[in-house]
Amino acid sequence: MKNLLFILFLTIIFIGCNQSLQQTDAEHAHEAKLQLTEYSDNMELFAEADPFAVGKNSGILAHFTWLENFKPLESGEVTVSLIVGKNGVKQTLSQPLRPGIYKFEIQPQISGVGKIIFDINSDDGKAQIIVTNITVYNDKHDAEHAAEETVVSETNATFFTKEQSWKVDFATGFPLLEPFGQVIKTTALVQSAQGSEVVVSAKTNGIVLFNSGYVLEGRDVSAGQTLFSVSGSNFAENNIAVKYTEAKSNYERATADYERAKELAKDKIVSEKDLLSAKNQYENTKAVFDNLNKNFNASGQTIKSPQSGFINQVFVKNGAYIEAGQPIVVISQNKSLILSTEVPSKFAPILANIQTANIRNITDNSSFSLEELNGKVLSYGKAANSDNFLIPVSLQVENNGSFVSGSFVEVYLKTFSNNSVVTVPNEALLEEQGSFFVWVQVHPELFEKREVFVGGTDGIYTEISKGITPLERVVTRGAMLIKLSQATGTLDAHSGHVH
Known part of the structure; x- marks a missing residue:
């Protein structure tokens, strides 16, 4: 028992x-999901779908991201179509469940291999995304078993959900395969270009008097704006006011004499010789007075700005005595700039091969190519400077508002090369104890940390000699955020998702 x-x-x-x-x-x-990733010209799709079986409802949780800024599709009508052969089913949603997220439910009617088409119509634009090789099974169990076999490995990978990436500065992209020659890194002084800077000088001796509040370094001025005056009215010698009054008096007297001589000459009272003498005296006094009247008045010289721009330098103080020809202020324009740098003489053989350059602003770490700034290589020295044995190189760029005359920038001079290499943006790289890594996309919410071997850099892109291929999508912005997310611990793959 x-x-x-x-x-x-x-x-x-x-x-x-x-x-x-x-x-x-x-x-x-039952928990196994199909993970669908596809791209159009302007949009990314990442969807998690239930396995497809005939006569069974399958949910599709789709995330739509604009590739221009990697932000979600905020609103719009989306139609999903599952097509197998000539048969298909579709569903249209007019609004997302949440920004960027649409939840569909479709029921396949026929088994076989087909495709899913997403048609997006929004105020921001239109897109069509086609996902191929979608298999619809006759039996739900077979569909679930097949879905299990497609689950990707999460080894050495970190989850970073679409909801997280939408909230930060984030982007992915393919590495570039492009020519990458030798790069010379140097520092350049930013200066106003010749023709964009004018020195305003005094035209007479006297006391300089500034217009209140205008003659300050950095102050914007317009063409023709009065800046200051130079007065010598209290001087015993070289008094411009006396010279002006004397020239005006001589001109008025010569004018009267000439007009009277012309009238008398009609009646033959004045000889032709006397008429010519009066005319000559009139023209001489007129030239002297016009010159003084153009630049001076009874109180002295009034000096105006010859161009629009800003006051770069002020050489004298208000009330100081100045002499004719002495510089007073410099009026500059920041539109066109010269970047002046010097490189070691060992680079002399390759300076002729410099094609372009990248410029990095030290203050805010922003970087620009020479083409973005409508710039060009102006010149390079043919001999080393006798003082420091360096060779001068000059670039010209248009100021986009990021540069200040008198400051310094980093310049990466790029030479021509026929060799194409794999490059990634500098923002894509993470450095840990001397080793470099990138995040390789497994799917838009899962990223594998991959070690890479780097070569040279041009300030914007870095050469990758080993570790990734041009066909592997990597994180180009926001790599540090994924690292911080990894440091906080393992995240739920569906955290933030709506099911």
Whole structure:
């Protein structure tokens, strides 16, 4: 009797465990999702879908991201179509469940290999995304089993959900395969270009008097704006006010004499010789007075800005005595700039091969190519400077508002090369104890940390000699954020998702 009870007890336990295992397997199969990733010219799709079986409802949780800024599709109408052969089913949603997220539910009617088409119509633009090789099974169990086999490995990978990436400055892209020659890194002084800077000088001796509040370094001025005056009215010698009054008096007297001589000459009272003498005296005094009247008045010289721009330098103080020809201020324009740098003489053989350059602003770490700044290589020295044995190089760029005359920038001079290499943006690289890594996209919410070997850099891109291929999409902006997310611990793959 005891043996019978013992056997019955073991049988109950075995059946219970078997049912538990079957239930666990069933739940595991039920949880398996198809992960769909596809791109159009302007949009990224990442979707998690239930396995497709004939006559069974399959949910599709789709995330739509604009590639221009990697932000979500905020609103718009989206139609999903599952097409197998000539048969298909579709569903249209007019608004997202949440920004960027649309939840569809479709029921396949025929088995086979087909495709899913997403048609997006929004105020920001239109897009069509086609996902191919979608298999619809006759049996739900077969569909779930096939979905299990497509689950990607999460080894050495970190989850970073679409909801997280939408909230930060984030982007992915393919490495570039481009020519990458030798790069010369140097520092350049930013200066206003010749023709964009004018020195305003005094035209007479006197005391300089500034217009209140205008003659300040950095102050914007417009062409023709009065800046200051130079007065010598209190001087015993070289008094411009006396010279102006004298010239005006001589001009008025010569004008009267000439007009009278012309009238008398009509009646032959004045000889032609006297008329010519009066005319000559009139023209001489007029030239002297016009010159003084153009640049001076009875109180002295009024000096105006010859061009629009800003006051770069002020050489004298208000009330100081100045002499004719002495510089007073410099009016500059920041539109066109000269970047002056010097490189070691060992680079002399390759300076003729410099094609372009990248410029990095030290203050805010922003970087620009020479083409973005409508710039060009002006010149390079043919001999080393005798003082420091360096060779001068000059670039010209248009100021986009990021540069200040008198400051310094980093310049990466790029030479021409026929060799194409794999490059990634500098922002894509992470450095840890002398080693470099990038995040390689497994799918838009899962990223693998991959070590790479780097070569030279041009300030914007870095050469990758080993570790990735041009066909592997990597994180180009926001790599540090994924690292911080990894440091906080393992994230739920569906954190933030709506099911």
